[in-house]
Structure formats: C-alpha cells, structure tokens
Amino acid sequence: MAVKRRFGKIGGTVAWHGFQSFVTGEVTPEEAFEIGKETARRMWGDKYQVVVTVHLNTDNLHCHFVVNPISFKDGSRFQNKIYNHRRLREISDEVCRERGKSVLEHSDFYGGKSRGAYWAEKKGHSTHRDMLAKDVEYCLSVSYTRETFYKQLYGLGYEIDKARMSVKGKGWERAVRLRGLGFTDEVIDRRLNRNYSYGYSFVGRVWNTHPPKKRRSVLLFYIAHDLGYNIEHSRDVAEIYIDLLFLIIINAFKVIKEVKDAVIMSVDLRHQVKDLEQFVYDYKFLRETDIHTFPQLDRYIEDTQTKITELERERGLLRNKIRRETDPEVLADNRAARSEITKNHIEPLRKNLDRAKRIKDKSPHLYDLVRQEFEMEAPYRRLDRNGRMIFKDAPEKGAR
Numbered sequence: 001m002a003v004k005r006r007f008g009k010i011g012g013t014v015a016w017h018g019f020q021s022f023v024t025g026e027v028t029p030e031e032a033f034e035i036g037k038e039t040a041r042r043m044w045g046d047k048y049q050v051v052v053t054v055h056l057n058t059d060n061l062h063c064h065f066v067v068n069p070i071s072f073k074d075g076s077r078f079q080n081k082i083y084n085h086r087r088l089r090e091i092s093d094e095v096c097r098e099r100g101k102s103v104l105e106h107s108d109f110y111g112g113k114s115r116g117a118y119w120a121e122k123k124g125h126s127t128h129r130d131m132l133a134k135d136v137e138y139c140l141s142v143s144y145t146r147e148t149f150y151k152q153l154y155g156l157g158y159e160i161d162k163a164r165m166s167v168k169g170k171g172w173e174r175a176v177r178l179r180g181l182g183f184t185d186e187v188i189d190r191r192l193n194r195n196y197s198y199g200y201s202f203v204g205r206v207w208n209t210h211p212p213k214k215r216r217s218v219l220l221f222y223i224a225h226d227l228g229y230n231i232e233h234s235r236d237v238a239e240i241y242i243d244l245l246f247l248i249i250i251n252a253f254k255v256i257k258e259v260k261d262a263v264i265m266s267v268d269l270r271h272q273v274k275d276l277e278q279f280v281y282d283y284k285f286l287r288e289t290d291i292h293t294f295p296q297l298d299r300y301i302e303d304t305q306t307k308i309t310e311l312e313r314e315r316g317l318l319r320n321k322i323r324r325e326t327d328p329e330v331l332a333d334n335r336a337a338r339s340e341i342t343k344n345h346i347e348p349l350r351k352n353l354d355r356a357k358r359i360k361d362k363s364p365h366l367y368d369l370v371r372q373e374f375e376m377e378a379p380y381r382r383l384d385r386n387g388r389m390i391f392k393d394a395p396e397k398g399a400r
Helices: 002-006 029-044 082-098 113-120 127-139 146-155 185-198 219-227 240-259 269-273 276-288 293-323 328-380
Strands: 017-019 052-056 062-067 159-161 167-169 379-383 389-391
Touching: 017 029, 029 052, 029 082, 029 389, 082 113, 113 167, 127 146, 127 185, 146 159, 219 240, 240 328, 269 328, 276 328, 293 328
Parallel strands: none
Antiparallel strands: 017 062, 052 062, 159 167, 379 389
C-alpha cells in the first residue's frame, strides 16, 4: 500500500497470484523455498514486490507468489498478460533444471485452450467455440454435400471461408478453423458421404429425402407479443424496458432447452447468452429494485454511490474514535459498530452497485441484438387484423 500511495495508484487489482508445484517427494520444503525465491527474483525482483511462501498442505509441495502490481521502481503497472505466464514458466523450468528437478516437457498452457476458454470451462460456462462446435455438429447431421453444409452454417448466421475452412460469427475478432474443433476435411467428408448414402432408396438410385432443416423460429417475437412488449415502440434508449428485455431473453433460451426445433437465428445473441443463470440473477435484481428503464438504473447507481459515500464517512469517524479510545468497553462497541457498517451495509451496497453497472454496460448491446433477431424473424410471422399472430413459411425469394 505504501508503494501504491507513493505513485497514486490505489485502485485496481490488489495483487496477482501465481504458484509453482513440484513432483511429490522430489524436493524438501527448504529446496522448494529456495527455488521459489530465485524464480521470483528473476521474474519480478528488479521492479515488483513479491511474497513467496511454501505450502505443505497437499501431497506435493508448492510455492505461492503474491505480486504487488505497482512497481516500486517507477510506478508502472504489471498487466499479467499471457506472455508473462509463459515467461514465468520458462524461468521456473530454468531454475528447476539448474537444480536437477523435473519440469513438464512440451505441455500447452490451459490444456491447449485459450485463457478465456479455460476459465469459462472451469466455471461451467460455454464458450463461443463450444457453441460453434454444436452448431457444426447439427449442420453436418442434416447435410449431404459441402454446399448444403455451407448453406446450413450460413443459415445459422455464420460466415464461411471455404479455402481455409474457417467460420466466423458476427462481432468475432477472428475466425475459427473447423479442424481446430476436431472437424477435419476427412471427418466432414466422411459424415457427408454417410448422410448421402443413407438418403438413397433401397435400390440405391435416387436421393429421396430432404435434410431436416430446423424450423425457422419466431421465438422472440412470440414471447414479446405474449408479454405485450413491442421492440419497435421506441428507438430512444430512455424508453427501453430493461427488465422485460431480460425476461424475453430468459424465456427464449428456456424454450430452446425444451423444444428441439426452436432456434435463435442470431449467432451473436446465442453466443452472448453463455450463462443463463446470470441473466436470471440480473432480472431478479431489476424486479426487486423496481428498475425498468435506463434513467431509473442511472438514478439507482447514483443513489447507491451516495449512500456508500455517506457510510464510508460514518465508518471513518468511528475509525478515528477507535484510534483515540482507551476504554476497552467503548473500544469494543466502536469496533462492532464499524464492522456492522462494513459487512451489513457497505458490502451489500457495493455488490448491488457492481451488478447495476454491469447491467447498464451490457443492456444496450443486448437490445441491439434482440432488434436484429426481430428483423431476422420478420419474414416468418405476421399479425391479423385482430392482433393475433400468424406463423408462415418464409418467402422463397431472398430466404436464407
């Protein structure tokens, strides 16, 4: 904290944490500590403060590193990028080899996955690669030639680079090669050929079945119509009902889990909702706080921040009294009061403030995605004169 105060960088990450494990029975606690300290010196020692500890609470000894993100030398901030992880590993291997200890040879970081994919999987969330793999699997199951396979992917909203055999969804920074998902050219051709052969009549002369394409769903429109919500009611952000927006998305994805032919056509929207429980959690928060629109959300954020500031001032006064107090009973009461303010008032408010800010940040993009989905659903539905919905097949011309 002294270093952070010196350079005026109090906020942000408190510390970075790393660890270094050893083969069971290969090192003593003293050896592990020396290896850990040397690794820390080479990795961070010329710029950053590091605490090194050895833990003895598992079958294999391991070191923990706790790194101050602010440099004591020039106040620069340690960003903890993937190349830092690789450099730490290189140094760790180097120090271990010098001391005749084992290292992991030729193993990938995160099991060959990206950092984001690794931690998403750890938390039980689906990544866009997971969802893409499921879409590719579906498209292969209903295709019998390369062209029908490409059309199915295109129909789900993906862009396809046939030369590289890579697929990209709207808003993605880079395309994903199918072979990286396990769909090599050989696998794809084998699946397509098998589907083609199954489609022949018993005598094997003509193709007599059509690929069972998923029925184009008007899922969001149906749910919104049932709730009395019109996505076209306004383009003014101030009039968007955030709680209903979340409810529409939640209901849509619950239906998809139960109804096989229900589908969200927008790739970006399907990939945005990776954690449905988080959407349910945010929706409950909006209902409990009676927040419906962006202005209401802004007022809640402002009011909550004001309450936190007032409570922090009150806690600060108690902290000053504690410093000066000599009576043990009064001191204990003041400490209890300070703890009460922190745990039962400030911490819950901060948690709600963070949640409200997160909802505010992601809601405009979600609204745009829902509008996009409504536009994609438009060719497949209409209303009669009484406002009742009529489902229809998409027109041949221009349909995807």
